[in-house]
Amino acid sequence: MNWSNIFEATLSAFFGVNAMYYAIAAIGLNVQFGYTGLLNFGQAGFMACGAYGLGMTAHYFQISFWWGIAIGIGYAVVLGLIMGVPTLRLRADYLAIVTIAVAEVIRLIVRSVRFKVYVGGSDGINEFSASYRRLSPYVESGRYPLSPFKAEGAVPYVMLAAMLAIGLVLGAATWNKLGKRFPSVPQRAGVGLTGVVWMLVLIAASLRVEYTGYSLWTVTVGWTLVAIFSVFVWLLMRSPWGRVLKAIREDEDAVRSLGKNVYSYKMQALILGGVIATFAGMMFSVERGSVQPDNYSRDLTFYVLTALVLGGAAKISGSIVGPMLFWGILAFADVFLNELVKSNGGSVEVFGIQLIGNISQVGQIQLMLVGLLLILLMVFRPQGLFGNRKEMALDGR
Amino acid sequence: MADDLTPAAAAAKAALADVTPEPGSKKLDPILIANGVRRTFGGITAVDVDHTEVQRGSITALIGPNGAGKTTFFNLLTGFDKPDAGTWSFEGRSMEGLAAHKAARLGMIRTFQLTKSLTKMSVIENMKLGATGQVGEQWWKGLFPFMWKQQEAEIEQRADELLARFKLDHMRDEYAGTLSGGQRKLLEMSRALMARPKMVMLDEPMAGVNPALKQSLNQHIKGLRDEGMTVLFVEHDMDMVHDISDWVVVMAEGCIIAEGTPDQISNNPAVIDAYLGSHQGKSLLEDL
Numbered sequence: 109m110n111w112s113n114i115f116e117a118t119l120s121a122f123f124g125v126n127a128m129y130y131a132i133a134a135i136g137l138n139v140q141f142g143y144t145g146l147l148n149f150g151q152a153g154f155m156a157c158g159a160y161g162l163g164m165t166a167h168y169f170q171i172s173f174w175w176g177i178a179i180g181i182g183y184a185v186v187l188g189l190i191m192g193v194p195t196l197r198l199r200a201d202y203l204a205i206v207t208i209a210v211a212e213v214i215r216l217i218v219r220s221v222r223f224k225v226y227v228g229g230s231d232g233i234n235e236f237s238a239s240y241r242r243l244s245p246y247v248e249s250g251r252y253p254l255s256p257f258k259a260e261g262a263v264p265y266v267m268l269a270a271m272l273a274i275g276l277v278l279g280a281a282t283w284n285k286l287g288k289r290f291p292s293v294p295q296r297a298g299v300g301l302t303g304v305v306w307m308l309v310l311i312a313a314s315l316r317v318e319y320t321g322y323s324l325w326t327v328t329v330g331w332t333l334v335a336i337f338s339v340f341v342w343l344l345m346r347s348p349w350g351r352v353l354k355a356i357r358e359d360e361d362a363v364r365s366l367g368k369n370v371y372s373y374k375m376q377a378l379i380l381g382g383v384i385a386t387f388a389g390m391m392f393s394v395e396r397g398s399v400q401p402d403n404y405s406r407d408l409t410f411y412v413l414t415a416l417v418l419g420g421a422a423k424i425s426g427s428i429v430g431p432m433l434f435w436g437i438l439a440f441a442d443v444f445l446n447e448l449v450k451s452n453g454g455s456v457e458v459f460g461i462q463l464i465g466n467i468s469q470v471g472q473i474q475l476m477l478v479g480l481l482l483i484l485l486m487v488f489r490p491q492g493l494f495g496n497r498k499e500m501a502l503d504g505r
Numbered sequence: 506m507a508d509d510l511t512p513a514a515a516a517a518k519a520a521l522a523d524v525t526p527e528p529g530s531k532k533l534d535p536i537l538i539a540n541g542v543r544r545t546f547g548g549i550t551a552v553d554v555d556h557t558e559v560q561r562g563s564i565t566a567l568i569g570p571n572g573a574g575k576t577t578f579f580n581l582l583t584g585f586d587k588p589d590a591g592t593w594s595f596e597g598r599s600m601e602g603l604a605a606h607k608a609a610r611l612g613m614i615r616t617f618q619l620t621k622s623l624t625k626m627s628v629i630e631n632m633k634l635g636a637t638g639q640v641g642e643q644w645w646k647g648l649f650p651f652m653w654k655q656q657e658a659e660i661e662q663r664a665d666e667l668l669a670r671f672k673l674d675h676m677r678d679e680y681a682g683t684l685s686g687g688q689r690k691l692l693e694m695s696r697a698l699m700a701r702p703k704m705v706m707l708d709e710p711m712a713g714v715n716p717a718l719k720q721s722l723n724q725h726i727k728g729l730r731d732e733g734m735t736v737l738f739v740e741h742d743m744d745m746v747h748d749i750s751d752w753v754v755v756m757a758e759g760c761i762i763a764e765g766t767p768d769q770i771s772n773n774p775a776v777i778d779a780y781l782g783s784h785q786g787k788s789l790l791e792d793l
């Protein structure tokens with residue numbers, strides 16, 4: 109077994125492109141589903157808005173890439189209105205039905221032959237990320253190790269400082285969870301200590317990770333967006349606006365009776381979350397330089413939802429760490445099983461029962477393993493990893 | 506009893522003294538007037554109110570057996586349900602077809618028979634939600650704490666005062682879901698007050714409240730009148746109705762069958778007949 113392979117693959121998945129754009133989509137979904145309780149099953153549709161916004165602009169309209177971002181946001185707003193106007197006055201389930209249907213309709217329209225001239229049919233739109241790539245400060249084919257000890261000039265210090273900063277943020281979060289167990293350790297020392305531990309973990313993790321200039325650019329832009337949207341949502345949710353949303357999640361009528369326009373708040377949440385998700389679609393498409401309609405199917409919606417629930421709904425940390433773990437676990441299962449099959453000479457048996465007959469079955473077992481993990485999580489931690497157990501316990505009282 | 510009346514109580518009593526005790530009687534200074542309000546559910550007529558007026562600054566009790574249509578009438582007046590027919594006005598402004606949140610903004614705040622405390626929010630957050638006209642409730646302003654921090658502090662101070670008054674201050678930072686049934690009723694009522702209503706409509710505020718709390722709740726409701734609010738409340742306990750209300754409206758099978766001061770109502774044979782006849786045992790006048 110090549111453990112360092114497994115470790116490396118898992119880590120790159122943690123901070124990789126997939127985790128990044130899932131995190132953006134999950135932050136958006138968190139506004140809708142986590143905080144407001146809106147059952148939006150059409151997040152893939154919102155993501156497609158961004159992808160096609162960029163793709164169509166660059167490829168067909170022949171105007172600046174920056175307009176594409178504005179157009180993508182515009183599409184998302186319109187989509188939010190289409191989904192919300194007929195349903196947000198009704199019971200919650202209607203929104204679920206309509207969002208899942210509308211997202212599918214969008215996918216079927218953009219892949220249809222009839223509209224091929226505008227949106228490229230099932231081939232999608234390709235080769236439109238030139239402007240995005242030109243913005244990159246990195247050499248596209250260059251290799252960029254993530255380890256601070258392999259860089260030159262001032263870069264290592266910047267990287268170490270960044271790792272310390274991230275470490276301290278993680279440390280504060282960890283200490284909030286652990287603090288009560290070590291009452292004798294003062295708060296600041298505890299945060300600092302766990303922060304340094306996190307920094308060391310990050311450094312250790314970075315030692316063997318290496319990106320191409322191209323991926324590094326996407327990862328940089330993407331995780332910066334994740335950070336911006338996290339702060340944005342965090343600010344919103346501690347404001348009186350966020351308070352109204354959380355109240356709506358619990359009981360719309362109570363909120364209405366206090367003079368708040370519930371319909372309007374739900375619409376705002378749906379659209380804001382959708383616009384955030386649009387950026388996920390943009391990042392995804394621009395990284396590949398192509399938009400394929402079938403990437404924006406129901407699967408995507410439900411994977412994002414799964415990732416969010418895994419991390420814990422109605423928590424900023426949940427919406428970021430959930431997607432990271434989701435992809436981390438998938439990558440781990442994939443590489444681990446592959447290594448296992450290889451080192452066992454082509455098949456795996458447990459107690460004499462053949463589990464994996466040949467290497468092509470790894471994919472299925474991988475998903476089964478992830479499913480099993482999720483079931484275990486729901487049994488032992490139904491609120492998700494970062495969710496609030498106390499709040500969960502108040503359900504149905 | 507008459508010797509310890511507050512000025513507001515005395516004024517309400519005086520205003521209603523000369524009103525004829527009959528269904529739909531005219532009040533001196535009505536804050537709420539309803540005409541021909543009707544609501545049917547399939548075959549049953551849940552509400553069919555010809556005419557009724559609520560005197561400003563008074564405490565009016567709405568009583569009637571289960572299924573009389575009291576809650577439905579509340580829902581209609583506050584925009585939570587739409588009538589088949591009828592018009593009503595609040596402070597001279599027509600309220601037909603007005604959405605619930607708009608009715609609330611006009612100053613007509615209601616509570617619910619089944620309490621709607623937001624269980625996963627703390628008591629103080631519940632309270633702060635009640636305040637109207639919050640700058641930070643617009644999302645683009647919510648992003649910038651300096652735009653709403655000042656107002657938030659004022660709201661919080663008022664919330665703390667109300668919590669102290671309703672003896673909920675020790676639960677301030679607990680989840681509302683940890684409160685007892687009676688405390689939730691108190692929370693819902695004080696949350697309603699955060700909106701600075703002109704008229705408070707309480708649907709069975711005493712249901713599930715223990716006797717000790719009931720007494721203080723009584724005092725609180727009287728306190729609302731002293732502060733100039735009009736109170737319309739649904740209640741089953743006739744002792745309490747007698748104790749705190751200036752006027753009583755009796756509903757049965759959707760219609761208003763009697764109106765009058767508590768004394769006039771308890772001696773009204775039509776009321777006793779109407780109830781005990783058709784709703785033996787379940788009557789809310791069984792305490793009479």
Ligand SMILES: Nc1ncnc2c1ncn2[C@@H]1O[C@H](COP(=O)(O)OP(=O)(O)O)[C@@H](O)[C@H]1O
Pocket residue numbers: 546549550551569570571572573574575576577578
């Ligand atoms: N949503 C509804 N659908 C059907 N019937 C209803 C509905 N709401 C109330 N009713 C009926 O209307 C009548 C009045 O109910 P309600 O207003 O709750 O009475 P009260 O509050 O006086 O006990 C009852 O017969 C009840 O069954």
Ligand SMILES: [Mg+2]
Pocket residue numbers: 575576577618
């Ligand atoms: Mg009722």
